[in-house]
Amino acid sequence: MxxxxxxxxxxxxxxxxxxxxxxxxxxxxxxxxxxxxxxxxxxxxxxxxxxxxxxxxxxxxxxxxxxxxxxxxxxxxxxxxxxxxxxxxxxxxxxxxxxxxxxxxxxxxxxxxxxxxxxxxxxxxxxxxxxxxxxxxxxxxxxxxxxxxxxxxxxxxxxxxxxxxxxxxxxxxxxxxxxxxxxxxxxxxxxxxxxxxxxxxxxxxxxxxxxxxxxxxxxxxxxxxxxxxxxxxxxxxxxxxxxxxxxxxxxxxxxxxxxxxxxxxxxxxxxxxxxxxxxxxxxxxxxxxxxxxxxxxxxxxxxxxxxxxxxxxxxxxxxxxxxxxxxxxxxxxxxxxxxxxxxxxxxxxxxxxxxxxxxxxxxxxxxxxxxxxxxxxxxxxxxxxxxxxxxxxxxxxxxxxxxxxxFALRALSRSGGVIRETLPGTTRPGDEHIALFRLDGSLFFGAAERMLAAMSGVRDVDVVIIRMSQLQALDATGARVIAELVNALERRGITVLVKGIQPRHLQLVTRVGVIDSLRHQKHLFTDLDAAVEHARDHVRRAAESAGRTAPSAPPAASPE
Structure with missing residues (x-):
């Protein structure tokens, strides 16, 4: 110009x-x-x-x-x-x-x-x-x-x-x-x-x-x-x-x-x-x-x-x-x-x-x-x-x-939330070991700690699915808290799957380490049904290795 x-x-x-x-x-x-x-x-x-x-x-x-x-x-x-x-x-x-x-x-x-x-x-x-x-x-x-x-x-x-x-x-x-x-x-x-x-x-x-x-x-x-x-x-x-x-x-x-x-x-x-x-x-x-x-x-x-x-x-x-x-x-x-x-x-x-x-x-x-x-x-x-x-x-x-x-930040932080949902479709044996969380509204420095507290206390599950497709606003603090949450759950032996990262948030979550914190790159999904099926397969294999009665399920997917 x-x-x-x-x-x-x-x-x-x-x-x-x-x-x-x-x-x-x-x-x-x-x-x-x-x-x-x-x-x-x-x-x-x-x-x-x-x-x-x-x-x-x-x-x-x-x-x-x-x-x-x-x-x-x-x-x-x-x-x-x-x-x-x-x-x-x-x-x-x-x-x-x-x-x-x-x-x-x-x-x-x-x-x-x-x-x-x-x-x-x-x-x-x-x-x-x-x-x-x-x-x-x-x-x-x-x-x-x-x-x-x-x-x-x-x-x-x-x-x-x-x-x-x-x-x-x-x-x-x-x-x-x-x-x-x-x-x-x-x-x-x-x-x-x-x-x-x-x-x-x-x-x-x-x-x-x-x-x-x-x-x-x-x-x-x-x-x-x-x-x-x-x-x-x-x-x-x-x-x-x-x-x-x-x-x-x-x-x-x-x-x-x-x-x-x-x-x-x-x-x-x-x-x-x-x-x-x-x-x-x-x-x-x-x-x-x-x-x-x-x-x-x-x-x-x-x-x-x-x-x-x-x-x-x-x-x-x-x-x-x-x-x-x-x-x-x-x-x-x-x-x-x-x-x-x-x-x-x-x-x-x-x-x-x-x-x-x-x-x-x-x-x-x-x-x-x-x-x-x-x-x-x-x-x-x-x-x-x-x-x-x-x-x-x-x-x-x-x-x-x-x-x-x-006051605006306080109202915005309250607009965000973490909601635990039931798995879609017919309930199957083993679903009680899967936790599905949906992130809503805004996740920024004013609400990140509250979200971390809500999800980090999950017990008696083998897999946590985090849905991010409904997340309207995300800042570096919020993204970093997600990465810390994933690391904390993985250290406890809980597999974390992330579904629905929006294109506008992809660069941010990549830079702050959310994707790197996942156990495997295949734990990143764009479709909820695919994420749920992967979680069920993981629970079935975990039950078999632990000597529990394996739930009935479709043929297992190939190992990661």
């Missing part, structure tokens, strides 16, 4: 824009709608991360355009997200806001390389309860992070969102706290009532306008966003001390992992919302990597796909990448035309927007579905959510996958 053919699926194509001739009206309306919805979120996520409102706005514009052009989804809208804010908060607290652009660029390189090496389909291995537990945990953290601004206080020194929220109450100052809480309540009320008027009414932007106007007219004692640039800054290399990079390695890879996982999950969900074609996971990683790199050059934050904005895009009629591009251009226009007005927005208003957004991230019906499914899925869901809130997002996903894997 040539380099060109390898990279071709990862690059933009004219095919991306073929439907635009018939979808441009819907794309234009959707782009404007999403731009209006994204404005307060971009500002709020920038402030909440510690990087500043300007950083959030730059990310929504720059990353929004780059990801739309280079990403693997036709309808994904990218920018700053709540999950990324959760990760960036401790990084900013430890290293300062100036490091955000560096982390964004280097994390983007990692995500870009992940796409180039085509590992995008890894998201398909993340179980549903892990995804929902992760989402619930993020929603709780986002809500808790807004508590200090919602009460007009400073965040506590702890890096844990819950502890920091509790600590912030010690710095509450009245009556400014009352005005901040009232602002949050008004924003929440408008956002909750707006969809009842029409599902496309941008409740967040209406709420922001209302409380900003009232706060300015009444000169309320509320903290504001403050001065914003009236244009995009020129791209430049982020400055960082080279000796600080080793200390940022963990943060960079954490941000990269989150950016990749969240973007792929968002793209996967987005592909189910409308018939806009499948998403390309590897190209999506390339696009998101380039988006974060570009964002870093302009002083922005790491970007990811945003499922909430993507859903608004689809519901508003967006069907191609043009909608996401228009959304970014709308935000760019706001920067150039309304920066001075945006700077007057109270921080408490942004907290209200994020609190409502956090509550909307959690679907009560989905939580009930997960909790009401199986006990193991409920445990995975709760563990992932608790670790997300208490410790770390990426660790939570990793532990959630491990716990889900444990």
């Amino acid at each position: 040539s380099i060109r053919s390898y990279l071709q699926p990862l690059l933009p194509s004219t095919q991306d824009y073929r439907p635009v001739a018939r979808t441009w009206r819907g794309d234009l309306i959707a782009g404007v709608t999403v731009g209006i919805v994204a404005l307060p979120l971009a500002l709020a996520f920038g402030v909440s991360s510690g990087a500043g409102a300007e950083s959030g706005l730059i990310t929504a514009i720059v990353a929004g355009i780059v990801a739309a052009v280079f990403g693997g989804s036709n309808i994904q809208v990218s920018g700053p997200t709540g999950a990324m804010v959760v990760v960036l908060g401790p990084i900013v607290a430890a290293h300062g806001p100036g490091v955000v652009a560096v982390v964004s660029g280097l994390a983007g390189v990692v995500v870009l390389l992940a796409g180039v090496f085509k590992i995008g389909r890894v998201v398909s291995y993340i179980p549903w309860p892990v995804i929902e537990g992760f989402t619930l945990g993020i929603a709780v953290i986002i809500f808790l992070q807004q508590v200090p601004s919602a009460i007009g206080a400073k965040a506590g020194p702890s890096t844990n969102a819950f502890v920091s929220a509790i600590q912030s109450f010690s710095t509450v100052s009245w009556p400014s706290a009352g005005w901040a809480l009232l602002t949050v309540a008004v924003v929440a009320a408008i956002m909750l009532l707006a969809p009842r008027i029409h599902r496309l009414v941008p409740g967040s932007i209406i709420a922001i306008i209302v409380v900003t106007v009232l706060a300015s007219l009444l000169a309320l004692p509320l903290s504001r966003i403050g001065r914003l640039p009236s244009s995009l800054p020129a791209p430049h290399l982020p400055s960082v001390a080279w000796d600080a990079l080793p200390g940022l390695a963990g943060a960079i890879f954490t941000v990269a992992a989150l950016a990749a996982i969240e973007s792929l999950l968002s793209a996967r969900v987005g592909s189910t919302l409308a018939d806009t074609g499948p998403y390309e996971p590897d190209r999506e990683l390339v696009g998101q990597g380039l988006a974060s790199i570009a964002s870093g050059f302009f002083g922005g934050m790491p970007a990811t796909g945003a499922i909430a904005r993507t859903a608004v895009n689809v519901r508003s009629g967006g069907r191609t990448r043009v909608a996401a591009i228009v959304h970014a251009l709308v935000l760019l226009g706001i920067v150039y035309l309304a920066a001075s007005i945006v700077s007057l927005i109270p921080l408490a208003a942004l907290s209200g927007v994020l609190m409502v957004t956090a509550t909307r991230m959690v679907s009560v019906a989905t939580v009930r579905s997960v909790v009401g499914s199986t006990r193991s899925d409920t445990i995975v869901f709760l563990i992932t959510a608790l670790i997300t809130v208490s410790f770390d997002l990426i660790i939570a996903v990793g532990i959630g996958i491990v716990v889900a894997g444990f």
Whole structure:
């Protein structure tokens, strides 16, 4: 395969824009709608991360355009997200806001390389309860992070969102706290009532306008966003001390992992919302990597796909990448035309927007579905959510996958079994000295020892027949246990016959020594009747040599 053919699926194509001739009206309306919805979120996520409102706005514009052009989804809208804010908060607290652009660029390189090496389909291995537990945990953290601004206080020194929220109450100052809480309540009320008027009414932007106007007219004692640039800054290399990079390695890879996982999950969900074609996971990683790199050059934050904005895009009629591009251009226009007005927005208003957004991230019906499914899925869901809130997002996903894997392996091991069967056909004298075992389901490291215990305890038999034709899955441990079982039985003087090794398992059982452990190559069968007749002949000859009464049988086969 040539380099060109390898990279071709990862690059933009004219095919991306073929439907635009018939979808441009819907794309234009959707782009404007999403731009209006994204404005307060971009500002709020920038402030909440510690990087500043300007950083959030730059990310929504720059990353929004780059990801739309280079990403693997036709309808994904990218920018700053709540999950990324959760990760960036401790990084900013430890290293300062100036490091955000560096982390964004280097994390983007990692995500870009992940796409180039085509590992995008890894998201398909993340179980549903892990995804929902992760989402619930993020929603709780986002809500808790807004508590200090919602009460007009400073965040506590702890890096844990819950502890920091509790600590912030010690710095509450009245009556400014009352005005901040009232602002949050008004924003929440408008956002909750707006969809009842029409599902496309941008409740967040209406709420922001209302409380900003009232706060300015009444000169309320509320903290504001403050001065914003009236244009995009020129791209430049982020400055960082080279000796600080080793200390940022963990943060960079954490941000990269989150950016990749969240973007792929968002793209996967987005592909189910409308018939806009499948998403390309590897190209999506390339696009998101380039988006974060570009964002870093302009002083922005790491970007990811945003499922909430993507859903608004689809519901508003967006069907191609043009909608996401228009959304970014709308935000760019706001920067150039309304920066001075945006700077007057109270921080408490942004907290209200994020609190409502956090509550909307959690679907009560989905939580009930997960909790009401199986006990193991409920445990995975709760563990992932608790670790997300208490410790770390990426660790939570990793532990959630491990716990889900444990339950899956346990269920798989229980699906396998060893069943002792009666011999087919009419019972003959001597059949009591033959044991026929059928291996069912999966035989791997989680079930191998149980199978060994079930078969190794066989007594008062001369021949054991092991049927493997019904075995669905076999790994090296399972095959090795079969070989050890055969050796153990043969040492006790019990002849072992193996029947029905499937072609897909033949190479494995040969390599680990199952066939070599048999007393003779003729003890390997493809037909059960032939194996049973051979076993009966062996029992007859064993009885004769032991001086027992030989059972009646057809003429003996030629000796081995």
